Amino acid sequence: MSSVKIRCPEERDRTLALEMLRDAKVMRFLGPHRPLTQTEAMDWFDDALHKPSRFAIADAKTDEFIGFCGLKKINDIWDFGYFLRSEFWGRGIATEACRIVIERLSTQADFSNTQVFIADDNKASKRVAEKLGWNRRQSGYNNGEFGHFYLIAP
Numbered sequence: 001m002s003s004v005k006i007r008c009p010e011e012r013d014r015t016l017a018l019e020m021l022r023d024a025k026v027m028r029f030l031g032p033h034r035p036l037t038q039t040e041a042m043d044w045f046d047d048a049l050h051k052p053s054r055f056a057i058a059d060a061k062t063d064e065f066i067g068f069c070g071l072k073k074i075n076d077i078w079d080f081g082y083f084l085r086s087e088f089w090g091r092g093i094a095t096e097a098c099r100i101v102i103e104r105l106s107t108q109a110d111f112s113n114t115q116v117f118i119a120d121d122n123k124a125s126k127r128v129a130e131k132l133g134w135n136r137r138q139s140g141y142n143n144g145e146f147g148h149f150y151l152i153a154p
Helices: 011-021 038-050 093-105 123-132
Strands: 004-007 054-059 065-074 077-084 114-119 135-142 145-151
Touching (some): 004 065, 011 038, 011 065, 054 077, 065 093, 114 123
Antiparallel strands (some): 004 054, 114 145
């Protein structure tokens, strides 16, 4: 039985999501590579709430908000991403959430044209990619960071 579930983001997730978006550890490999300001975090969450593109990850029993996972179009390219509140790191939750989302989207998304970039310094995400059987396609820079682009193995 799964310890997490995916669902649409909900208003009740706001406080925990904003804390996550303002956490320097979480944001190190995301977006601007810094914690979002309160205004930026609120705008980001409002966008996620009203135009959901990534699923909320929640505890399967308590429904507590843990993070986000899924597809989002960035600069006309489908990007697969995931990020969790830092207190949930190291428990296999990212791997489990990615499996669930990929399975759910497998009939709707063409993962061969989906970008997954993992910075070389992001050792935890590299382990997630390995556990999921994703293959490195090429190395390169994304948002000023060196890393690899991965191909999702559905």
